[in-house]
Amino acid sequence: MKTFYATVFALILFTSCNNGKDQRIIPGSNGNINDLLVVVDNLLWEDSVGETIRDVVAAPVPALNQEEPLFSLSQMPPMVFDGFATKSRTILKIEKGGPAGMVIKNDVYARPQTVVVVSGKTDQEIKEQLESNGDKIIAAFKKEELKENQRRIKISLMDDAALEKALGVKLKFQTAYRIAKQDKDFFWIRKEIPTGTMDIMIYEVPLSTIEKGDSTIVDIVRMRDSIGKVHIPGPVEGSYMITEEAYTPFLFETKLDGKPTYETKGLWDVKNAFMSGPFVNYAIKDTANNRYVVIEGYVFSPSVEKRDNIFELEAIIKSIQIQ
Structure with a gap:
């Protein structure tokens, strides 16, 4: 009987090993949103390589009314990169001595995780790799952080039935938000924070409201000012909200819910009052319903950093689904 059980156990063990030979059990990652661990030798960090790293991944976030970096950086030399540190969700590793290159890896030490490895034989090669691949590096880390933000949002979701009924839109946002105003096809959603508020507006306008071409940004500003x-x-x-006249908004073309979208980032102001802050506006072209679905997030939080607030709003907005 003992021989029988030993044989069965051996077969189970063998089968498990074969079925899972390409699988690894790795721990969960950790870290605050938009925190980035940089693994690089101390001498490189304190020299021109470190300056280039900061220029690329700690460049100022556009369209904020105070300077804040894309990522909050913490540095660690390779010799002590072990244990808890390897569980960081986003890691930039600099390796000197190998061929010049940039590689993006996922779930290397933890899950979910994005690790970018930049290498070069010389300092100059490393800097060139950082500069030439800067947009790809930032996009990879932002993608990971967006997923993490949306994962946290899903933990406590608000019922969006009213949005779906009125606008045919589904949106994932936390119970910390409330619908502050609903007027036919306009929704104003608000979250109170210790230093102010985080707000989302959702509404629809006819396709003729925004024309593609030189007038696009003018049309968008006119639209949001009228709203x-x-x-x-x-x-x-x-007094009422307007687009700050002294600051030209950034305009990009992207896609949300698989639909062509104008993304506008800028600063809002209040006419006849001293209030302002950053906003991000998405005008989604819903050709099937002959309209633009417009969804905007903005923050009022005087004299306080707002990067992570805007990023949370972007994570909510990018969950939108148009029925």
Whole structure:
């Protein structure tokens, strides 16, 4: 009988090993949103290689009313990169001595995780790799952080039935947010934070509202200013949200929910009042329903860093599904 059980156990063990020979049991990753661990020799970090790293991944976030880096960096030399440190969700490794190159790896030490390895035989080669691949490196880390932000949002979801009924839109946002205003096809969603508020607006406009070409940004500014005048009042009579005139917004073309989308980032202001902050606006072309679905996130939080607030709003917005 003992021989029988030993044989069965051996068969199970053998089968398990074969079925899982390409699988690894790795721990969960950790880290705050937009924190980036940089694994690089101390001498390189303190020299021109470190300057290039900071220029690439700690460049200022565009369209914020105070300077904040894309990522908050912490540095660690390779000799102590072990244990808990390897569980960081996003890691940039600099390896000197090998052929010049840049590789993006996933779930190397933990899951989920994005590890970017930049290598070169000389300092100059490493800097060239960082500079030439900067956009790809940033995009890889941002993709990972967006997924993590959306994962956290899903833990406590608000019921979006009202949005779906009125606009045919589904959106994943936390119960910490509330619908502050609903007026037919306009929704104003708000979250109170210790230093102010985080807000989302959702509405629809006819396709003729925004024309493709030189007038696109003008059309978008005119649209959001008219919405602000009607729906977003300021603290004193006659005040309302507008686009800050002294700051030209950034305009990009992207896709949300598989649909062509104008992405606009800039600063908002309040006419006749001293209030301002950053916003990100997405005008999604919904040809099937002859409209643009417009969804915008903005933050009011005076004298406080707002990078992570805007990033959370972007994570919510990018969960949108148009029915």
